Amino acid sequence: MKDRKRELRKSRSNLVDMGEGVIALSAWTILKFIMFSIFKKAELINLVKDELKGEEYPPFMYELAVIFVDVIVLALMTFIMVITYWIGKSAIKEGKNLKKGIVYVVASVIFVIIYADSVYWGIMNLINGTPSIFDDTASILVDITTLFAFAGLTISAIKVKYLGE
């Protein structure tokens, strides 16, 4: 009984730590996109030009297209960040025994799958010879960290629910 209570306290503490980690890492999602928009603007414009092959537009139209894409993607990233923040906050609340929930655990599992997939394709890109090896390696490393954070959060949440019964 004593060991079970100790395990429960340990799992709760881990859940709080993972929740805080997930919130911090969620900022990376937006940060990555902002850095890409600033430093890879020329690449984005070329991407748009490639999509509109065979058609000639004034230069400002390509920039406008890039801005449009930026806004849409930024909105999407913000939405993902809000979801991630909510997952982290729910984990912290459950860890501190303030609130219980299951939806955030399901969402966390979905993120585990998404980030596992991202890491897999990132590694595949590296193997197949990506032109931007340093950027992609840094991105993979952070994605692996985020994957571990979500996986740890999921495991801790399940343990808390099991031991708390």
Added chain:
Amino acid sequence: MQEDFHYYATYAAAYIAGYSHEESMEICYSAQFVDVCSYTLLTKLKAPLSAATTQLQLELMNERTDIVGLQNITRIWSSFHFLPRDLYAEKKKCGKRYRDKYRLICGPNGDLLVDTVNIAKNSSLQAVGIAMHVLADTWAHTYFAGTPSYVINNTDFYFYELLGENEPYIEKSIKFRHSPTEPDDIENSIYTNSLSQSTENSIMNLGHGRAGHLPDYSFAKYKYLPAWKDYDEVIKDNPADYMKAFCQMIYAMKYLRGEISTFEKETYAEDEISQWKADIDQILRKRQLNACEDWKKFGERLSGREIEDFSIDKYQQQYIDAPKKDKDYTYLGRFFIAAMRQKSMVTNKIYTSGNLIAGFSVDFAKRGFKGIRDYIKLLEAFKRNGNE
């Protein structure tokens, strides 16, 4: 503990143990002086810096946390405020670095406590006062170590105050904030603590900083998870612990006066306080930030004499005005000698246990006058008094 216990309660304990009013005043002044004898004060008095028994917040902010700085911090805090309970404690599945810190965890009734009381025997009243301060703090500061360590002294959000006289207690979650200027809000269980710093040797992780002033409030009863206990909770019952501290101080001082032949661990002078037990218990359990007034009234009721309030300046001019050859015979001079003796003893015990966390310790009496100049003064005092 704070002034209410170190000064006024120590006076009461000394008087009950049989000391006169004047002797009790000297003892309790010395006990409280341990909390103010800093480098800053010693520099002002041009007194030996090795006699420092505490470090002010500003001094701690300036203190380095490299090996030398950590040894200096540990020497002071372990010797006077967080006396280790068991320097040979076993801990499985850990490295030497961790074990050395684990062995500095403070607790009552350790072998070092016996040594602390014994070196005050046949010594000055100032030495008695220092020993009482150290003894009292072993009860209040249990489970914390006098060295900056995240893995030993850290706490987390699992911190509950236990309200009510008996079980089942009402558990109230304690909220900590880092707001040094605001007083603790005991009605709403909001207390100030040190900032969370995950750096192992950060000053924020020294002693009971992460638990704020809770260990020093006699009314507080709480449970929490100390970092060293691997998610096992501890329950700290301050009213019961402070009562034991008070009874043990009386017992220790009776021994120091010569009424008892040996000082033994886990022995308390409970019979001597039987007529006042209810009064003392009431003072200890009263929810207040400072119990000075209550303890003062109690002490004055015991002796029928007025207890002068503590003033840091009281003996300073005497020390400053004394000629160099006579400084050791002034009140503060005797205090400094006793403090250096206590620090020397504890540092030596830690060193001989194979733990370098408090630095090296050299037996000057055997090896001659090598080492810190301040400690030559200690040797001279020993030779004058014929002590070992």
